[in-house]
Amino acid sequence: MPGLQVPLEHVLMMAAALFIAGLVGLMVRRNIIFILMSLEVMLNASALAFVAAGAHWGQADGQIIFMLILTVAAAEVSVGLGLVLLLQRRFKTLDMDNANRLRD
Amino acid sequence: MTGSTTAELIPFIVYFGGVILLVLTMLGLSFVLGQRRTNKATNTPYESGVVAVGTSQIRLSVEFYLIAIIFVIFDLETVFIFAWAIAFFELGWQGYFAILVFIAMLGVALVYAWRCGTLEWGVKTRVGLEAKDN
Amino acid sequence: MNLAAMQGLLPLLVLGLGAAVLMLQISIRRQLGWSYAITVATLLLGAAAMEPAMQVAPLQVTPLLRVDNLGLFFGSLFCLSGAVTAVISRDYLRSREGENEEYFLLLLLSTLGAVILAYSTHVAALLLGLELLSVALYALIAYPERGTLPLEAAIKYLVLSGAASATLLFGFALIYAALGSLEYAEIAVQISAGRAATSPALILMGAAMVFAGLGFKLSVVPFHMWTPDVYEGAPAPISGFLAGVSKGAVFIAVLRWFLESGFFQYSSLLAGITLLSIASILVGNLLALLQTNVKRILAYSSIAHLGYLLIVLVAAGVSPEPGLAVEAGGYYVVAYVITTLAAFSLLGLISRQSGDREYDQLSDLAGLFWKQPGLAALFTVALLSLAGIPLTAGFIGKFYLISAGVDAALWGLLAALVIGSAIGIFYYLRIIYTMTTVGEQANPGTTADMLVGSRLVVYLLIFAMLYLGIVPEPLMGYLRTIL
Numbered sequence: 001m002p003g004l005q006v007p008l009e010h011v012l013m014m015a016a017a018l019f020i021a022g023l024v025g026l027m028v029r030r031n032i033i034f035i036l037m038s039l040e041v042m043l044n045a046s047a048l049a050f051v052a053a054g055a056h057w058g059q060a061d062g063q064i065i066f067m068l069i070l071t072v073a074a075a076e077v078s079v080g081l082g083l084v085l086l087l088q089r090r091f092k093t094l095d096m097d098n099a100n101r102l103r104d
Numbered sequence: 105m106t107g108s109t110t111a112e113l114i115p116f117i118v119y120f121g122g123v124i125l126l127v128l129t130m131l132g133l134s135f136v137l138g139q140r141r142t143n144k145a146t147n148t149p150y151e152s153g154v155v156a157v158g159t160s161q162i163r164l165s166v167e168f169y170l171i172a173i174i175f176v177i178f179d180l181e182t183v184f185i186f187a188w189a190i191a192f193f194e195l196g197w198q199g200y201f202a203i204l205v206f207i208a209m210l211g212v213a214l215v216y217a218w219r220c221g222t223l224e225w226g227v228k229t230r231v232g233l234e235a236k237d238n
Numbered sequence: 239m240n241l242a243a244m245q246g247l248l249p250l251l252v253l254g255l256g257a258a259v260l261m262l263q264i265s266i267r268r269q270l271g272w273s274y275a276i277t278v279a280t281l282l283l284g285a286a287a288m289e290p291a292m293q294v295a296p297l298q299v300t301p302l303l304r305v306d307n308l309g310l311f312f313g314s315l316f317c318l319s320g321a322v323t324a325v326i327s328r329d330y331l332r333s334r335e336g337e338n339e340e341y342f343l344l345l346l347l348s349t350l351g352a353v354i355l356a357y358s359t360h361v362a363a364l365l366l367g368l369e370l371l372s373v374a375l376y377a378l379i380a381y382p383e384r385g386t387l388p389l390e391a392a393i394k395y396l397v398l399s400g401a402a403s404a405t406l407l408f409g410f411a412l413i414y415a416a417l418g419s420l421e422y423a424e425i426a427v428q429i430s431a432g433r434a435a436t437s438p439a440l441i442l443m444g445a446a447m448v449f450a451g452l453g454f455k456l457s458v459v460p461f462h463m464w465t466p467d468v469y470e471g472a473p474a475p476i477s478g479f480l481a482g483v484s485k486g487a488v489f490i491a492v493l494r495w496f497l498e499s500g501f502f503q504y505s506s507l508l509a510g511i512t513l514l515s516i517a518s519i520l521v522g523n524l525l526a527l528l529q530t531n532v533k534r535i536l537a538y539s540s541i542a543h544l545g546y547l548l549i550v551l552v553a554a555g556v557s558p559e560p561g562l563a564v565e566a567g568g569y570y571v572v573a574y575v576i577t578t579l580a581a582f583s584l585l586g587l588i589s590r591q592s593g594d595r596e597y598d599q600l601s602d603l604a605g606l607f608w609k610q611p612g613l614a615a616l617f618t619v620a621l622l623s624l625a626g627i628p629l630t631a632g633f634i635g636k637f638y639l640i641s642a643g644v645d646a647a648l649w650g651l652l653a654a655l656v657i658g659s660a661i662g663i664f665y666y667l668r669i670i671y672t673m674t675t676v677g678e679q680a681n682p683g684t685t686a687d688m689l690v691g692s693r694l695v696v697y698l699l700i701f702a703m704l705y706l707g708i709v710p711e712p713l714m715g716y717l718r719t720i721l
Contacts, residue, residue, distance in 0.1 A: 008415060019408055026401055035397055042404035049411030057418040065420065067183050068362055069407060072369040074180050076400055078173040079376045083393050085169060090386050099390050212258045219265035 004055040011052035018045035032087060032094045036080045043073045170222050181210055246294045246305030248287040249313050250357070253350040256280025260346060264339045270331075277324050277342040278691075281349060285317035301421045302363040303354075307720030308568075312490050313353040315572060319483045320349035322579050322699070325691040327475040330586045332689075336383045344381075348374035348479070352487035359498060361410045361420040364491055368406075368455070371484055372399050378479075379472040385595070391471025398454065398464045406451025412444030426500035445501050446510065452495075455488040458548060459517040462541045466529075469537040474589055474596055477533060478582025481540045482575040489547055489571055493554075493564065502555030512552050515651055518545025519658035526665050533598045535665060536581055539624055542658055543574055546636070549643055549651050557646040561721065566638035568717045573623065573631035573706060580620035580699040584613050587692060606673040614673050616696050623703045625666040626659050631706035638714075 004011070018041055025038030047069040054062015084094065091099045149156050188195065188203045195202075217223060244251070260276045263269075288310045296306040324345055331338045351370030358364045376399075380392030414420055416437045417428040429441075450461065457465040469477040501507060522542030529535045550567035554560035588603075588610070589596040597603075607614040623632035636659065643652045706713060 012412070012415060015408070015411070019404070022404070023401070026397065032393065039397065039400045039404065042401060043407070046404050046407035046411050049408060050414065053411055053415035053418075056415065059418070061420050062414065064187075065362060065365070065407075067187065068365055070183065071180050072365065072373075072403070074176050075369065075373050076376075076396070076403075078176060079373055080393075080396050080400075081169065081173065083376070083380055083389065083396065085166060086380065086389050087393065090389060096393070099386070099393070101387065101390060209258060212261050216261045216265045 004052060008052060008056045012049055015045045015049040015052065018042075018048065021045075030095050030097050032084050032096055035096065036077060036084070039080075040073060040077060043069055043076075167225060171225070174217055174222060178210070178214075181206075242294045242297060243299040243305075246291050246297045246299055247303065248291045249284045249310070249317065249353060250303075250350070252284045252287050253280060253317070253346065253353060256284070257343065257346045257350065260343050264343065268337070268339055270338055273339040273342045274324065274328050277346050278321050280346060281317045281321040281324065284349075284353070285314040285321070288314040298359070302360040303357040304359045305357065308490070308494075309357040311568075311717075311720055312356040312486070312571070315575060316349055316352040316356065316483050316487055319479070319486075319575055319579055320345060320352075322583065322695050323475050323479045323483070325689075325695045326478070326583045326586045327473075329590055329689050329692040330473065330475050333591045334382065338381075341378065341381055344374040344378050345479070348378065349483065352483050355487040355491040358491055359422050359494065361414075364495070365403075365407065367491070368403065368488070371487060372403070372455075375476070375480060375484065378476045379468065381476070382473055387471040388473065389471075391468045394464055394471075395468045402451045402454030402461070404451075405447050405454070409444040409447025409449075409451060412440050412447065416440040416444065422495055422498035426498060429500045429503065442504060442506065445504065445507055448495070449492075449507070449511070452488060452492050453514060456485055456492070456544045456547075457541050458514045458544050459521045459541065460514075462518070462521070465541055466534040466537040469540075470531060470533045470598070474533070474582050474586035474598070477536075478579050478586065481536065481582065482578040485540065485544060486571050486575045489544070489567075493551070493567060496551055497554060497560065497564070502551070502560075508552055508555045511548055511555075512648075512651060515545045515548035515552065516654040518542060518548065519654045523658045523661040523665075527661065529665075530600045531598055532585060532600055532603065532669065533582075533596075535600075535669065536578070539662065539666075540578065542662065543578075543624070545658070546570070546639055546655055547574070549639055549648065549655065552648055552651060553642045553646040556648065557642075561718075562645055563642040564721050565714070565717050566635075566642040568721060569638050569710075569714065570635040572713065573635035573703075576699060576702050576706070577620050577623040577630075577632055580616055580703060581624065583692075583695065583699065584617040584620070587613055587688065587696070590688075600669065600672055603669065603673050604675050608676065612693075612696060616700050617673065618670055619700050619703050621666040621670055623707065625663045627663075629704065629707045631703045631710075633707055634710040 022038045022041030022043075022045060025041065026035055029035050029038060047066045050062040050065045050069070052062070054060065054065075087099060088094060093099065184206065185203065188199055191199065256276060256279070260273060260280070263272055263276060291305055291310055292307065294305060295310060296304065298304050324342060327341065327345070331341065348371050351367045351372070351374065354363060354367030354370065358367055372395075376392050376396045379395055380389050382388045410420070413425065417425055417433055419425050419428055454461040454464075469481065472480060496502060519542050522538045522540075522545060526535050526538035526542070529538065547567060547570055550563050550570070553563035554567070557563060585596065585598055588606070589598070603617075606617070619630060623630035626632045626636040636655070640652060640655065643655070
């Protein structure tokens, strides 16, 4: 059976919930590793919404975008983890607040 | 639509409830009926009967990070190759050449990673570094 | 993919091939001189490849990319800006040790991302261009080996820009869910076919999220918090690239998305953009007054300039004939990119031998006029152009914007523009005044040890800013024919 088996709105709401969870995590967490994880959650929420919408319209486009998002997220996180290593080496901390020297 | 969906969900909900019930019963019964001992071995982790050695909090070498990242990147690239392989006949020669270019780029990246010493475990010998300070 | 398509994509192919060659060169033999030469050659070739590509324009290559004059013109502008950044970086990196070859590789990739953005007519192309541009920039910002500020700036930029990308994508997913299309032109067809009427809330929310994500990259208020910090922490040539090329490319992508997918029909979206624009102009200019760090001043000034540029979007949406507004936007982007590059180039050039810290405090510039008159002249022209003083590129750009605004009768925005410009003159002139004072500071380095390339770039930038300000007709006429 083609198309989406569950109502599109349900999946979109699920994706929105994931997105908000990621956003909240991004804002309240101080540890850089958790911030990166929250970022991944946000990106994957968007990816889920794309897959659902693609299935709803019976197109492959949504899944293609999903693949691109996966790749992009991997690139982003590998650079991010590289920066985390440097942060640990130079600041001896993974806490973003302790590494906040740029300000007005 | 929604009515039938709810009807379809009922077996699922029953199953879910059953699982929760089963687990609670198992934990609860063993808690009530089971005997309690405070031997030396009570709180040690059960590792298939073998005594655990060392701590689980080992420090991984930072070199592992590089290998892991290279793995993640190249692992993801296979997704694109799979996508091409699924549509192999539809894409024809054009797709074949496109994927060749893609793989060639991956090859260049692999050569780069190899020559930068990313793939070496242990002593790093970064090629070209000694030639740099001229 | 036929021959015509290959010809149309020639700039992208040149840049991609150049990046592969550079990677091989680094793996065969690490040498900065070669990497630099390959980078500059690739970027110049990429800009020159516009000529053969123009012969086949306009041409749609796959649903993702469109080869048209707009994309080609700005693509070559970004290539040239990348080349300017590379030349300045060579001088900047000379006294900074470390493995600097990858710096040029990342710069090349980042420019490739910017060019893809200029071509994009599809969400996938937008995503790829945007991420190629940003991911390479994360690494570039953190490039200096010493000091902690670049690292901190890179992490801030990575986290916020990642969040912005996710927001943007979520917005596009909502639009996709409502309309079933990822292609701009197809979205426009669906909207005008009335399919949008079934779920207007979904589309508006999607469009707002897309705009929020792109607004982050453009650093318009209220998504501007990262800008001063990142510009201050990043190496000066990269700050220039970030402010000039990255924002210019994203703006061109926004312009394309906005015009081609027909979102300007939503008046609530236009009202939102108007608010963002006014807020950016006022906040950017007012906060710039409080700074003592030149990079931060330029960061706030760039926030204000993007506010000015948003007027173009509103004008294009409101007026029945968006031609003039798009033309004004094109001219303004050219003027802004050149001027911003010039301003940050100066900071990069005077910080050539500054060690860990850059000479980016206002007090570091004291007496620059007497010590390095050539560089001071560059900075003066750039600042005058940013302020919009006659005879510079910035003046014509602003004039163009005002006429587009008058045409669309956007009086509120115009008032903000005039007030913002008036405030702006004050802090730009303050920097110029500081340069003329006789400073106590020992300002290191003279023009004597500057590389020939940097010298050439300095003269070219001065020439470009003055030429565009004094003889604007050729570029105006050109933009009129291509837009």
